[in-house]
Amino acid sequence: MVLGFQTKLPIDTISVKVEWDVEARVWYTAETTMQGLNLEAETLDGLLEKLPGAIVDLLLEADQVKLQGAERVVNFELIVPRTAEIRAR
Numbered sequence: 001m002v003l004g005f006q007t008k009l010p011i012d013t014i015s016v017k018v019e020w021d022v023e024a025r026v027w028y029t030a031e032t033t034m035q036g037l038n039l040e041a042e043t044l045d046g047l048l049e050k051l052p053g054a055i056v057d058l059l060l061e062a063d064q065v066k067l068q069g070a071e072r073v074v075n076f077e078l079i080v081p082r083t084a085e086i087r088a089r
Contacts, residue, residue, distance in 0.1 A: 012072075014055060017079040018047060031079075034058060044080065051076060 017031040021040075027047045028040040036058050041047035055074060 012074050014074060014076040015079060016051065016076055017081075018044070019081065036061075048078065051078070 014034045014037070015032060016029055016034075016037065018027050019030040020027055024040075026040040026042055027044050029038055029047075034055065037054060039047055039050050039054055041050060055076060059072065059074065
């Protein structure tokens with residue numbers, strides 16, 4: 001007897017390091033553990049909004065989203081280098 005539930009595959013985590021391009025004035029994916037994930041946006045929030053859809057599209061292209069009724073769950077970590085200037089008097 002087969003019940004109507006899906007099995008979840010192990011959760012993968014994709015790392016995405018973004019950087020600011022001063023000349024182009026955009027945030028872009030500088031490094032990632034997912035091949036082909038190349039995005040840019042004028043704002044960090046804009047880039048963050050694009051990430052889930054781009055990841056799903058790449059998984060679909062690689063035919064890795066659904067395997068025989070199993071659901072694939074993918075996390076991503078966003079790495080944003082930040083610097084701050086501190087002045088002591």
